[in-house]
Amino acid sequence: MPPKRSAPAKVSAAATKRKRTEGSTSAASTNNNSADDQSELQARFIALLSQPEHQKGITNSTLKAHFGSDYTNLVPIINELTRSSKLTMSKMNTGGTAEVSFSLITEEEATKLEGLDAPSKMVYRVIESSGDKGIWTVDVRAQANIPQGTLTKIFKQLETRRLIKPIKAVTAKTKKLYMLYDLTPAKEITGGPWYSEYEFDHEFIAELRNFILMCVRRMNGGHGTGNGVTLKQIADKMTQANVSRVKLTLEEVQQLVQTLAFDYLIEQRGVTEEGEALFVAARKVTTMSEFGWWDVLDPDFHFRRVRFEDGVVLSPHEPHHHS
Numbered sequence: 001m002p003p004k005r006s007a008p009a010k011v012s013a014a015a016t017k018r019k020r021t022e023g024s025t026s027a028a029s030t031n032n033n034s035a036d037d038q039s040e041l042q043a044r045f046i047a048l049l050s051q052p053e054h055q056k057g058i059t060n061s062t063l064k065a066h067f068g069s070d071y072t073n074l075v076p077i078i079n080e081l082t083r084s085s086k087l088t089m090s091k092m093n094t095g096g097t098a099e100v101s102f103s104l105i106t107e108e109e110a111t112k113l114e115g116l117d118a119p120s121k122m123v124y125r126v127i128e129s130s131g132d133k134g135i136w137t138v139d140v141r142a143q144a145n146i147p148q149g150t151l152t153k154i155f156k157q158l159e160t161r162r163l164i165k166p167i168k169a170v171t172a173k174t175k176k177l178y179m180l181y182d183l184t185p186a187k188e189i190t191g192g193p194w195y196s197e198y199e200f201d202h203e204f205i206a207e208l209r210n211f212i213l214m215c216v217r218r219m220n221g222g223h224g225t226g227n228g229v230t231l232k233q234i235a236d237k238m239t240q241a242n243v244s245r246v247k248l249t250l251e252e253v254q255q256l257v258q259t260l261a262f263d264y265l266i267e268q269r270g271v272t273e274e275g276e277a278l279f280v281a282a283r284k285v286t287t288m289s290e291f292g293w294w295d296v297l298d299p300d301f302h303f304r305r306v307r308f309e310d311g312v313v314l315s316p317h318e319p320h321h322h323s
Contacts, residue, residue, distance in 0.1 A: 037073075038073065038076070038077065041067075041070055041073055041074065041077060042077045042081075044067075045067075045074060045077055045078075046104065048063075048066060049087075049102065049103065049104045050104065054103070055103070056103060057090060057101035057102060057103035058101055058102055058103070059099045059100070059101045060099060060100045060101065060102075061099060063102070078102065085105060085110045085113065085114075086104065086105055086110065087102055087103070087104060087105060088102070088103055088104075088105050088121070088125060089101070089102055090103070090125045090126070090129060091129075091143070112163065113163075116157075119144070119146055119150065119154060120154050120157060120158065122144050122146070123140060123144050123146065123151065123154045123155070123158065124158060124163060124164070126140050126143045126144050127140065127158075127164050127178045127179060127180060128180055130178075130179060131179075131183070131186075132179065132183050132184060132185055132186040132189075133179075133185075133186050133188060133189060134167050134169070134177035134178060134179035134185065134189060135177060135178060135179070136175055136176070136177055137151075137155075137175075137176050137177075137178065140178065155178065162181045163180070163181055164178050164179065164180060164181055165178070165179065165180075165181045166178055167179055167185050167189060168198055169188075169189045169190075169198075170189070170190065170191035170195050170198050171188075173198050177189070192252070193244070193246045193248060193252060204245070205256070205259075207243065208238070208243060208244060208256055209256055209259065209260055211238065211241065211243045212234055212238070212253075212256055212257060212260060212266075213260060213265055213266065213281070215229065215234055215237045215238075216229055216234070216266050216279055216280065216281055217281045219233065219237075220280050220281065227269070227270070227278060228268075228269045228270065228278025228279050228280045229278065229279055229280075230272060230276045230277065230278060230279075231250060231253060231254055231257060231276065231277065231279075232250065232276070234253060234257065234279070235248070235250055235253045238253065257279060261279075261282075264282045265281070265282055266279050266280065266281055266282055267279070267280060267281075267282045267283075268280075
């Protein structure tokens with residue numbers, strides 16, 4: 001008689017339920033671990049972008065080098081932060097090559113850009129990247145890759161919201177530049193204190209030169225008999241007299257002094273113990289004998305005997321450059 005086959009073991013409903021529960025728990029645990037990993041990765045990403053050296057952005061290549069194999073997991077994080085207006089993407093020039101870079105958006109800035117569509121935000125970022133030098137409208141169009149008609153509307157929208165402003169450069173007055181509304185244009189754009197309404201202000205400069213010359217003469221006894229005045233003393237006198245419509249830096253005062261030196265109106269006479277240059281009124285020169293303009297062509301013209309008003313005499317063959 002053939003042996004009886006044993007009936008297949010019946011799996012109880014309770015056991016089946018237990019297995020399903022264990023499987024669900026395992027899947028949930030895996031999902032939780034994955035979520036924790038993403039949260040940790042996002043925290044690392046934000047911490048990296050918050051570092052001072054990355055305030056203006058961090059390039060894609062830097063992210064790859066920093067995160068290694070975790071880099072691919074940054075994609076959903078970057079997308080989510082961008083959608084929630086917490087992250088912006090732009091182009092950064094590194095070694096002459098434009099590369100994608102990322103930077104965090106502050107809450108204040110997010111509020112400022114609230115309601116702008118993606119093209120408008122892109123135009124804002126392009127203009128922002130130009131800093132205090134501004135950017136030509138043609139370059140904005142090239143970088144943002146937006147049709148001119150749409151770009152014109154975006155410019156108007158951003159101007160109305162006082163996010164950007166149009167400016168002109170002294171070197172190209174017909175070109176229209178844009179920069180962020182709250183920034184002050186760089187001196188390369190405005191021409192600095194020597195320009196007014198994009199024109200070189202000859203009258204203003206002449207007034208400052210005359211004041212400096214008067215200061216140098218008076219502070220040296222009228223005829224250069226003193227020891228000389230320093231650049232800082234001249235600048236302090238100009239500030240006290242309030243002769244300039246704008247605040248001048250020491251470097252700008254030095255530029256004015258140099259123009260007077262080039263015109264032989266003042267000259268340097270030694271230095272102070274601290275090494276500061278001392279300036280006096282230049283000595284006028286008269287020749288000992290008359291000469292015609294053709295004598296200037298003589299190779300020995302600069303080696304003639306000359307006499308200064310204060311009695312100083314330069315002998316023949318002694319170089320003198322005041323003549």
